[in-house]
Amino acid sequence: MDVKTNNQQEVLIDKFNRIVDYVRISVTDRCDFRCVYCMDDEMQFVPRAQLLTLEEISKIAQAFTELGVKRIRITGGEPLIRRNVIQLFEDIGQLPGLDELVLTTNGSQLTKLAQPLKDAGVKRINISLDSLDAEKFKNITRVGELDKVIAGIDAAIAVGFEKIKLNTVILKNRNHDEVIDLVRYASDQGMDISFIEEMPLGVIGDHDRAEVFYSSDEIKNDLEKAFTLVPTTETTGGPSKYYKLTETGTRVGFISPHSHNFCELCNRVRLTCEGRLLLCLGQEHSVDLRKTLRSYPGDMEKLKQAIRDSMLIKPKGHDFNLTEKPIIFRHMNVTGG
Numbered sequence: 001m002d003v004k005t006n007n008q009q010e011v012l013i014d015k016f017n018r019i020v021d022y023v024r025i026s027v028t029d030r031c032d033f034r035c036v037y038c039m040d041d042e043m044q045f046v047p048r049a050q051l052l053t054l055e056e057i058s059k060i061a062q063a064f065t066e067l068g069v070k071r072i073r074i075t076g077g078e079p080l081i082r083r084n085v086i087q088l089f090e091d092i093g094q095l096p097g098l099d100e101l102v103l104t105t106n107g108s109q110l111t112k113l114a115q116p117l118k119d120a121g122v123k124r125i126n127i128s129l130d131s132l133d134a135e136k137f138k139n140i141t142r143v144g145e146l147d148k149v150i151a152g153i154d155a156a157i158a159v160g161f162e163k164i165k166l167n168t169v170i171l172k173n174r175n176h177d178e179v180i181d182l183v184r185y186a187s188d189q190g191m192d193i194s195f196i197e198e199m200p201l202g203v204i205g206d207h208d209r210a211e212v213f214y215s216s217d218e219i220k221n222d223l224e225k226a227f228t229l230v231p232t233t234e235t236t237g238g239p240s241k242y243y244k245l246t247e248t249g250t251r252v253g254f255i256s257p258h259s260h261n262f263c264e265l266c267n268r269v270r271l272t273c274e275g276r277l278l279l280c281l282g283q284e285h286s287v288d289l290r291k292t293l294r295s296y297p298g299d300m301e302k303l304k305q306a307i308r309d310s311m312l313i314k315p316k317g318h319d320f321n322l323t324e325k326p327i328i329f330r331h332m333n334v335t336g337g
Contacts, residue, residue, distance in 0.1 A: 009097075011068035012307070014279075014314040022071045022268040023064050024104075025057060027085060029273050031078040033106050034142035035130070037169050037198045052275045054084060056293050058091040060271060063303045070099040073126075077273070080109035086116045093121025100124065104167070106144070110152030114159045124163040125156055126194075131175045132185055140174060157189060165253075166193040170219055171212040179219050180226045187248040194240045194253030195219045216241075216254035223252065269314070277307070279314035287313075 012020040029046050031039070052060075061072055072092060079085060080103075093101050100123050107127040110117075117125070129149060131137040137146040156164050166186050170176050179195065186193040197216060220243075223229060228246035240253030270278040275290025287310040289303065296302040 009068055010066070012311055014311045016314075016316055018266060018314075019068075020267055020269055020311065020314070021069050022073070023061070023069050023271060024073045024075050024268060025061065025271045026075050026077065026273045027052075027054070027057060027079045027088065028077040028082045030081060031076055031106070032081055032108055033078065033144045035128075035144075035169075036140055036142065037171065046274050050274045052273060052290055052293075054082075054088045054091075056275070056290070057088060057271075059293065059300075060275075060289055060303065061092045062095055063300060063307060065095045065097045066300075067304055067307060068097075070097070071102065072098060072100075073102040073104060075104045078106050078108065079103065080105055080113055086113065086120060089117060089120035089122060102126070104128070105152075106141075107149040107152035107156075108144070111148075111155045114152070114155040114161075118159045118161060123161065124165070125161050126165045126167050127153055127156070128168075129153070129166045129182070130168050130170075131178055132181055133178070136175055136178075140171075153189065153191075157191075164189075164191045166191055167196060168193060169196045169198055170214045171198060172214040174212060176214045176218070176222075179222050183223060183227065183245070183250065183252060187245065187250040192242075192251040192253065194255055196255040216256040220254065227252075264316075269310070277310055279310060285313045285315050 014020060028051070034041075034043075064072070074085075074089065074092075076082075089101065089103075092098070101121050102124045103117060103122050104126045105128070107129070110125075110127075127149070130140045131146070134146040137144055137149075153164070166182070168175075168179075168182055170179065183193055195216060198213065220229065227248075229243035229252065230246055232242045232244050232251065234242050234244075234251065240255050242251045242253045244251055266280070271289065272278060275288060275293070277287045277289050279285040279287075287306055289306060292303055292306045
């Protein structure tokens with residue numbers, strides 16, 4: 001389903017009359033961390049031969065921008081460990097009609113790649129940071145080094161991106177006692193921060209998701225012991241509900257798939273690293289764009305029509321349930337953030 005605006009710019013609209021103008025593209029399911037909420041102890045990754053090539057990803061990004069998509073976010077796994085990925089950022093950054101090229105990263109590669117990313121046209125970066133305690137950080141990421149990530153954040157600040165935001169997944173009795181310290185750190189660095197409720201994607205053996213669940217409301221209550229939070233209508237095009245701290249002006253976001261469902265305003269789709277176009281984070285509705293690309297090489301109209309047709313199967317929302325085994329068996333690293 002699609003319509004054209006008065007100036008003939010095509011836009012994507014699903015059957016619930018939601019405009020889809022935001023695409024999250026996973027370039028790899030691999031990562032140099034093994035975060036407990038994202039992966040199981042023993043992961044099987046997509047065989048490299050099944051991955052979209054960087055050229056194919058660029059072609060899909062072009063198709064989406066020609067269909068009215070204004071914002072593209074590159075995700076993983078950890079996107080910056082994919083070989084030659086800067087070339088992809090450069091190619092996408094030059095696409096006509098694209099307002100914003102954004103990145104989500106764990107920060108581990110930013111000391112060497114922050115400047116090339118900015119030069120390629122990346123305007124905003126989201127950096128995952130779940131703890132300021134080195135031991136806790138290691139426990140949550142299994143292998144990550146906090147000092148390396150902090151150095152990456154410093155490098156990103158130094159090159160001058162338009163916006164840097166922290167993303168933090170809060171788990172009860174793991175890092176829920178750090179929410180005030182994390183907000184203070186973000187404020188001191190001139191960054192915003194979003195707190196994310198854990199999403200039940202994939203089977204994990206590390207913990208019972210219901211037992212470690214810590215809601216956005218609980219986090220907000222904790223923060224109000226130290227800060228004054230004022231609701232704001234500001235948005236970055238994603239699912240965060242933002243508050244502004246009176247004391248510092250810092251924005252604090254809450255992504256609440258369980259406690260405050262955000263599906264009715266969904267404006268995004270996700271492309272997995274093997275070319276599945278996921279129409280919902282919490283459902284399996286998808287279209288195989290890799291098949292279309294490889295069946296009709298060079299045919300941009302076939303690719304665009306497959307994307308248009310996908311709008312007809314975009315569901316109204318997810319069915320996340322913390323008390324049941326996940327109905328979605330793909331892990332977060334496969335989904336692409």
